[in-house]
Amino acid sequence: MRNIPLLRLSFCVNTIKHTALQLVMALVFAVIGYAEPGHTQGVLDREVTLNIKEKKLEYVLTKIEEQTKVMFVFSPKLIQSNRLVTISKSKEKLSVVLNEIAGQLNLEYEVIGDKVLLKRQLADKDRTEPEASPEIAPVPITGKITNAKGEPLSGVSIVVKNKPGGTSTNANGVFNIEANEGDILVVSIIGFKTKEVTVGTQHEISISLEEAVAELTTVVVGSRSLRPRTNVESPVPVDVISSKDLLATGQIEPAQQIQFTAPSFVSNRQTVADGTDHIDPASLRGLGPDQVLVLVNGKRRYNTALVNINGTVGKGSVGTDLNAIPASSIERIEVLRDGAASQYGSDAIAGVINVVLKKKTGTQVFAHAGQQYEGDGANLQFGLNHGFKLGKNGVLNITGEVRHRQPTNRAGDFLGTVYTSNVAQDEQLIAQNGGWDRKNNMYIGNSKQLNAYGEANLELPVTANTRIYAMGMYSYRKGKAAGFYRYPKQTTQVVAQLYPRGFLPYIGSDINDRSIMAGIKGKTANAWNWDVSTVYGGNQFSFEVTNSNNASMGAASPTEFDCGKLGFNQSTTNVDFSKDFGSQLKLTSFNVAVGAEMRFDMFKIEAGQEESWRNYDQSKVGGAQVFPGFQPANEVDESRNVISAYVDVESDITEKFLVNVAGRFERYSDFGNALAGKLALRYKIVDALSIRGAISNGFRAPSIHQYYFNNTSTQFQIINGTLSPSNTLTVRNNDKIAKALGIPDLKEETSVNYSLGITSKPGRNVSLTVDAYRIDIRDRILLAGPFRRTAGSIVAEVLDRNGISSDVQVVQAFANFIDTKTQGVDVIFSVSPQLSKGSLDLTLAANFNETKIEKVKGTDNIPAVPDAAGNYFFFDRAEQSRVELANPKNKISAAASYQYKKIGAMVRATRFGAVSSWNLNPQLDETYEAKVITDASVSYSILPQVRVTIGANNLFDVYPDKLKWFRDGNGDKSNTYYANTSDGRFVYSRNATQFGMNGGYYYISLSASF
Structure with missing residues (x-):
């Protein structure tokens, strides 16, 4: 009709x-x-x-x-x-x-x-009436503004026509304003059609705004139903974070913005960790960075080329770089906190993050400047977003953004020896060589980064029921991070002629991300919605080492090295169909979605210059110090294809009872097939209270990186209880060294997810969701090892037999060798109490979770039997703690936001739970207690379209617990040793981090909309 x-x-x-x-x-x-x-x-x-x-x-x-x-x-x-x-x-x-x-x-x-x-x-009010008498006092008007789906809109401007002043809606779409009967309210926000509403006798009004560019279908992660749903109506938990909420965090990187708005999401910057200094690993519900799937505009986003192989959270994983997306281009972020492999495919064991880009007309400007209390770590950001109207209902939205981040340094005093291991002799040599500054030996903190972004998002109708869409995005990152200082006493690593006082080597990064998407969607005459799209994107990570040497070359060594590059590209084509058969079946809704996907993954390793990796003198350490380059033997140019098909049925059996059933089949060219299914239910007990739950099985295919990555790098391993630089060989899973160590062929991780929750809206501006979950994962893929080369060990025998030089002390490889159980609870409560003046939003969000290793697997020739300290051959105690204890077991955030006329204020307290790091020696295990971080800001609207904010993140300059120094059993200070501090250089742990180690940060920002 x-x-x-x-x-x-x-x-x-x-x-x-x-x-x-x-x-x-x-x-x-x-x-x-x-x-x-x-x-x-x-x-x-x-x-x-x-x-x-x-x-x-x-x-x-x-x-x-x-x-x-x-x-x-x-x-x-x-x-x-x-x-x-x-x-x-x-x-x-x-x-x-x-x-x-x-x-x-x-x-x-x-x-x-x-x-x-x-x-x-x-009626009388439709006829021409005289203006209200000036002596009539205005009355308070309370209203709620929603979009076409009934979802509240925050940040909507409301002004009384031809009168000064105005207000805006809070996070729940609620506003308060004073007006006379007969006044006209002008309601506007970028991306929606401006609406004028005449004030009548009612003092409570509801207003729905129509999008300036209407969509045939709207992508909401977790559901393919055409029926609009809010996050309390969905059968599984979904957080919807608006651009306004992201901006209010005072953060300028998307990963950090989500960290302080989504309770179950954690992302912390790493330090002295090679490439991981430049790309932050992130996790959802305490699982790995590669166990959450990232979408952009509902389409799969590619992973990074980088493999996290150093001693950080997410070691052995390949994640997605959220910071490669310009923050100024983001309209909202949807976080699905439930297993969704049956709906979206591999990687979605912990959930899905969908980044929705802006598709609005008008102009938005963002600027930010700030720095740490310590005086370092300055940040500058400028972003410009503009939407052009194309024809009657088309739009082209473009974004340009630049971010510059200065490094931070929280290193401690170096208390070890410099020129020789003899303390007395060392002091003499230090004096003879002009002294030694023990405070400036390391850079431990944020890496230096320059980021530049460009993005365009297009949607254009071609007929009444068909439209084309496209998206292009490019980002460039130039990074600089430091490694461990090389001291003159390390004669096998330092060329004295080049660096008589030793040197601090730097790892530089050139990271290029680019993606392009094109598609066409529409509706057939018999009401089938269809969507055909293709996405091509990838990441290239180039390594450059400066202020270093190849010790085996002597004085002829260069000091700068091109160490090669990693590349990952992905091409994904989707065909999707959906139709609601509800009216034919006499049901409220019965949405059927079917589709297919073809994906190609391509991974590449390119060697660096010869001097960056070759050893010219076996008595010295070869290659560039801090990061030896990729060798020709490491080079890889591999690809694979993935074909999948899915069915997703969602039905409102009644207005109270919702059922969602989904199934997906995927076939990988490199390891075989995977099948996943899901059942989700929601029952509305009363209008204000619903119960929901889901059960699903899922999978994560081994990434192509985990099949083929291999290199030799300098990693600091725990040797005899001390953190020591070690040449570490990472071999491919199918390498003969891996097979000699008993490592089986890679296969997919499999999972079973359970969730049960309640959702409630007991009042007009009150909502509560509580969701409990359990995730059982079998055959998790991690780096097996590190296997240390000790005299008479199987490791030494295998390395010697395969001609691996003696300067390689450690070997590791990817394998499926542990089963884990993760369980927890998410709680989100929000309320906007009605005030006589201004608007107030209160939010309490919490995540409690625990991951336990249920089983460590062995092989026929290497049984899974731990030693007396609890170290397995495949998986030592340090690696176990990285899985179980390196992420906070809980995160609780309480926030209050108040807006009165032109002035706004926000305060947020976030409690990060305790984390721990274990040592091979249990006596050196450490736990870092829970801490509370407080953020606060005050904002003022200079003009209705221009807002200035002054704020502080980590207002009270809180730091994590310091690493401990250990003494002998008698407490003798002369026998104090530094253990995990690496001769005093590390004040805070780099193995387990809660919120970073940079302390307080203050800033000023500006946002404008025209």
Whole structure:
């Protein structure tokens, strides 16, 4: 019925032209035909069942049309079809339903055959009236603004036409303003059509805004249903974080913005960790960076080229770099906290993060400047976002952004020897060589980065039911981080002629990300929605080492090295179809979605210059110090393909009972097949309380990196209880060294996810969700090892037999060798109490989780039997703690945001739970207690479109617990040793971090919308 364009008349009429409108409508009926006389009463006797709360009038009319086969004819503007309606009827006559709706909205209707003409009821307020007397005092008006799906809109501007002042909506879409009866409220926000609302006698109003560019379907992660749902209506937990909320964190990197808005998400910057200094690993619900799937505009985002092989959280994983996305381009972020491999494919064991890019007209400007309390770590950001209107309903939105981050340094005093291991002799040599600054030996903290971004997002209608869309994104990052200082006493690593006082080597990065997406979507004549798209993107990570040497070359060594590059590219093509069969099956909804995907993964390693990796003198250490380059033997140029198909059915069996069933099959060219399924339910006990739950099995395929990555790098391993530089060989899973050590072929990780929760909206501006979960994972893929080369060991025998030089002390490889169980609870509570002046938003969000290793697996020739200290051959205690204890077991955040006229204030306290790091020697295990970080800001609107914010993150300059120094059993200070501090250089742990080690940060930022 909606396909007849003549019936959707958009008349620009006022009350004086009311009669003319009726004549035009009558003409329309003459064209489309009358029904026989006497048929009117039969139409009004048709039965209707509705249970609708706060939905647009047009949505309600559509539901009535589906049940009664009656056609409604109206002018959307004249009857204000965006107004919200609440109605509940069971098998009631159409006449009764129409009378109730007409009474609520001051409408009149006329039945002509099988058609109902809707018109506005002429009332006194529609006639010209004198202006309100100036002596009449304005009254407080409270309102709520939503989008077409009924979701609240934050940051909407509301002003009284032709009067000064104004306000904006809070996070729940609620506003307060003073106005007189007869005043006109002008409601506007970029991306939605501006709306004018006349103030009547009601002091509580609801307003729905229409998007400036309407979508045929809207991607909401976790559900493919065409029926709009809020996060409390979904069968699984979903956090929806608006761009306003992201901006309010005072952070400028997307990963850090999500860290302080999503309770189950953790991302911390790493230090002295090679390439991982430049790309932050992130985790959801305490799992690995590669166990969360990232989408952009609902399409799969590629992983990075970097493999995290150093001693950090997520060691052995390949994640997705969220910071490669310009923050200024983000409209919202949807975080699905539930297993979704059956819906979206591999990697979605912990959940899915969907980044939705802006698709609005108008201009937004963002600027930020700040630095740490310590005086270092300055940040500068400038972002510009502009949307061009194309034709009637098309839009091209483009973003440019630049971010510059200065490094931080939280290194301690170096207390070891410099020139020789003899302390007395060393002091003499230090004095002879002009002394030694023990405070400036290391850079431990944030790496230096320069980031530049460009992004474009296009959507353009080509017919009434078809539109094309495209997205392109490019980012460039130039990074600089430091390694461990090389001291003159390390004669096998330092060329004295080049660096008589030793040197601090730097790892530089050139990181290029680019992606392009194109697609076309539409709706067929029989109401099937279809979408065909293709995405190509990738990441290239180039390594450069400076201020270093190749000790085996002597004085002829260069001091700068091109150490090669990693590359990962991915091409994904999707075909998706969906249709709601609800009306045919006499159900509220029955949405069926089917689709297929073809994906190509491509991984490449390119060797560095010869001097960066070759050993020219076996008595010295070869290659560039801090990061030996990739060798020709390491080079890889491999690819694989993945074919998958899915079915996803979601049905509102009744208005109270929702069922979602999904299944997905994937076939990988390199290891075989995977099958996943999911069942999710939601039952609305009463309007204010629902219960939901899900059970699913999932999988994560081995990344192509984990199949083929190999290199030799300098990593600091625990040797005899001390952190020592060690040449570490990472071999491919199919390498003969790996097979000699008993490492089996890689296969997929498999999981079973359980979740159970409640959702509640006990009050108008109150919501609560509580979700418990358990995730069992079998055959998790991690780096097996480190296997240390000790005299007489199987490791030494295997390395010697395969001709591996003696300067390689450690070997490791990827393997499926542990099973884990993760369980926890997410709690999110928000309330916006009604105030006489201003608006207040209060939020409490918490995540409690625990991961336990259920089983460590061995092989036929290497059984899984731990030694007396609890170290397994494949997996020592340090690696065990990285899985179980390196992420906080809980994170609790309480936030309050207040807005009064032009002034706003925000305060947020986040408690990060304790973390621990273990040593091979249990006596050196350490635990770092929970800490509370407080952020606060004050903002002021210079103009309605321009806002300035001054704030502080980590207001009270809180640091994590310091590493301990250990003494002998008698407490003798002379026997104090530094253990995990690496001769005093590390003050804070780099193995387990809660919120970083940089202390307080203050900033000023500006945002403007035009």
